[in-house]
Amino acid sequence: MTVPAGVAIATRDLDVLSRQAHAIRVDVLRMIAPIGQGYLQQGLGAAEIFTALYFAELRLDPQDPAAPDRDRCLLSTAHNSAVFHATLAARGLLPRERLWTYCQDGSPVEINVSERLGPLVEATCGSLGQGLSVAVGMALSARRRGRGHRIYVILGDGELREGQVWEAAMAAGSFGLGNLCVV
Secondary structure (H helix, E strand, O other): OOOOOOOOOOOOOHHHHHHHHHHHHHHHHHHHOOOOOOOHHHHHHOHHHHHHHHHHHOOOOOOOOOOOOOOEEEEOOHHHHHHHHHHHHHOOOOOHHHHHHOOOOOOOOOOOOOHHHOOOOOOOOOOOOHHHHHHHHHHHHHHHOOOOOOEEEEOOOHHHHOHHHHHHHHHHHHHOOOOEEEO
């Protein structure tokens, strides 16, 4: 795999991952400061989670972001949109210059992540509690089709109070979905 210039590669080196999380935080600040809106605190607080997922855990190829056997990651909470976008750009999955269009009219880099961004947005999960239900369906489908990819879903603390989340969690346990990872 050829990595474009300026794009970080996947690694498990903790020093490299720490520096990458810092760089992602800087981009989150640069995205939000000029417009005065967005999810700054969440972006600063979740940088390590997104860095670990996109640089050390998820199997994906920036040269083929829609590869059928890539791991999937669903963002169930909109509160992590800025860090999600900054992470995709750092990993080479989104042109970095697009970050500076965050929350602008007509930009696919929206405050609520949607499929307009491209193939790495598996579903728009703006209503609290939907992400885990979608992820359970995707994990079940992958297993039934004999696919080896994993499904990751990032949940927010507020949506953990939604009944739909716990119904999806019980369904995942009932189905024995070993290819589903909930953060």
